[in-house]
Amino acid sequence: MRTHYPTIIIGAGIAGLSCANSLIKRGEDFLVISKNIGGCLKQSKDKVVNYGAYYITEDYTNVLPYVTRGRKITELNAIFYDEEGNGKTIWSIGVGRKLQQALRYRKLLREFRGHFKEMREQAAIKSHAIAIEENQYLKELYSTPAKAWLKQHGIDEFIVEYIEHGIYVTAFRSLDELSAFYLLWLSLPFVTPSYEFTFDLEKLSNPVQDAIQIDSVTSINTESHPYTIRCKSGSEYTADNIVIATPSGPAFSLLNQENPNEAVHAYMYHLRGTRKPKYQSKHYHFFHISNPTICLAEQIDGTFLLYGRSKEGINIDEYFQSYDIIAQHNWSPAFSVRMSDTLVPVEFKEGIYMIGEHNIPSLEDCFITGVYAASQLAPQ
Numbered sequence: 001m002r003t004h005y006p007t008i009i010i011g012a013g014i015a016g017l018s019c020a021n022s023l024i025k026r027g028e029d030f031l032v033i034s035k036n037i038g039g040c041l042k043q044s045k046d047k048v049v050n051y052g053a054y055y056i057t058e059d060y061t062n063v064l065p066y067v068t069r070g071r072k073i074t075e076l077n078a079i080f081y082d083e084e085g086n087g088k089t090i091w092s093i094g095v096g097r098k099l100q101q102a103l104r105y106r107k108l109l110r111e112f113r114g115h116f117k118e119m120r121e122q123a124a125i126k127s128h129a130i131a132i133e134e135n136q137y138l139k140e141l142y143s144t145p146a147k148a149w150l151k152q153h154g155i156d157e158f159i160v161e162y163i164e165h166g167i168y169v170t171a172f173r174s175l176d177e178l179s180a181f182y183l184l185w186l187s188l189p190f191v192t193p194s195y196e197f198t199f200d201l202e203k204l205s206n207p208v209q210d211a212i213q214i215d216s217v218t219s220i221n222t223e224s225h226p227y228t229i230r231c232k233s234g235s236e237y238t239a240d241n242i243v244i245a246t247p248s249g250p251a252f253s254l255l256n257q258e259n260p261n262e263a264v265h266a267y268m269y270h271l272r273g274t275r276k277p278k279y280q281s282k283h284y285h286f287f288h289i290s291n292p293t294i295c296l297a298e299q300i301d302g303t304f305l306l307y308g309r310s311k312e313g314i315n316i317d318e319y320f321q322s323y324d325i326i327a328q329h330n331w332s333p334a335f336s337v338r339m340s341d342t343l344v345p346v347e348f349k350e351g352i353y354m355i356g357e358h359n360i361p362s363l364e365d366c367f368i369t370g371v372y373a374a375s376q377l378a379p380q
């Protein structure tokens with residue numbers, strides 16, 4: 001069995017697979033070791049329902065070639081619940097009354113979108129950490145608490161009443177825990193069309209299929225070169241370069257480093273059944289931050305996803321008259337979105353790269369981190 005490779009990628013989620021695809025196009029030799037293929041791109045057995053990443057936005061230029069767009073996601077198809085559990089549509093929430101603030105927020109979002117687009121283009125060439133660092137506007141937002149920024153712009157009432165629901169559903173966190181950068185980034189679907197999607201995982205994994213080994217990496221020795229990787233199966237490999245493409249927690253733990261990105265966790269049920277009358281209208285039900293259940297979403301095939309912060313926090317009987325569980329999954333960790341002024345560089349030390357969600361957890365940004373790492377490993 002071959003045990004030495006110029007490059008070993010740990011993790012075959014979108015970041016690891018994008019890196020592998022870029023390397024193969026550059027004629028590079030590598031091995032991918034991963035517990036599974038797809039990571040957060042986990043789907044139902046019939047590939048109709050996404051259990052992890054749920055939406056894409058129109059500006060996911062790297063990801064779009066791998067997806068078929070599904071339903072457009074719009075707040076018109078959602079019910080937002082207050083602390084007492086009363087459901088409201090966006091019209092009854094009072095967006096009209098806060099029209100001035102809503103318009104101001106849209107203007108600020110468009111300004112952010114321009115900077116963000118520019119930063120993303122740069123990230124493929126110089127990494128997200130440096131691209132954000134070099135953009136004064138984004139850098140400042142990165143370390144400014146969301147609520148302080150909202151007050152400063154006089155739009156806090158509108159956000160707390162309306163946007164905070166949408167943020168909780170996408171970040172699984174409250175505004176108190178986020179920076180202005182994340183608030184604006186997570187709000188981009190309000191100004192950029194977003195869609196459900198079907199991801200063609202084979203299109204991304206087939207070109208590198210022969211280089212993938214299913215296993216779990218238990219330790220990395222970065223003290224002597226070539227670096228050594230040990231796996232759960234007992235296999236041991238050496239590599240000149242290692243690309244760690246796992247979520248932040250496992251990545252920092254493999255490097256024996258403290259993780260600056262505290263992850264959120266979520267539990268998911270995929271159900272077939274009949275909703276209670278209160279929850280029968282609209283596709284999406286977004287619950288209040290005080291509710292450990294996060295959202296209930298009707299799927300295109302008539303089944304349902306029910307998300308909560310933990311398994312114990314979800315009472316299925318509260319939402320369904322009758323049901324069968326098709327699948328359930330513990331997203332632990334789910335992803336890292338937080339208030340932090342730490343930007344994680346891609347190159348941890350010579351020949352050791354960390355790609356994926358560390359700075360921005362989205363399919364598009366994780367894909368870009370893979371492209372960037374490949375460009376460093378095999379400059380053209």
Ligand SMILES: Cc1cc2nc3c(=O)[nH]c(=O)nc-3n(C[C@H](O)[C@H](O)[C@H](O)COP(=O)(O)OP(=O)(O)OC[C@H]3O[C@@H](n4cnc5c(N)ncnc54)[C@H](O)[C@@H]3O)c2cc1C
Binds near residue numbers: 012013357364
């Ligand atoms: C519930 C949920 C909803 C989301 N919604 C959206 C959304 O709507 N839109 C969006 O753009 N993004 C969304 N995201 C974020 C997005 O899916 C992720 O940021 C992105 O997919 C992460 O890709 P990745 O390749 O970095 O990591 P992952 O997809 O986590 O892949 C990491 C891979 O590493 C493997 N691995 C981990 N540890 C080891 C080890 N020790 N040894 C070997 N292999 C290992 C895993 O098995 C996995 O295959 C969501 C994420 C979650 C969890």
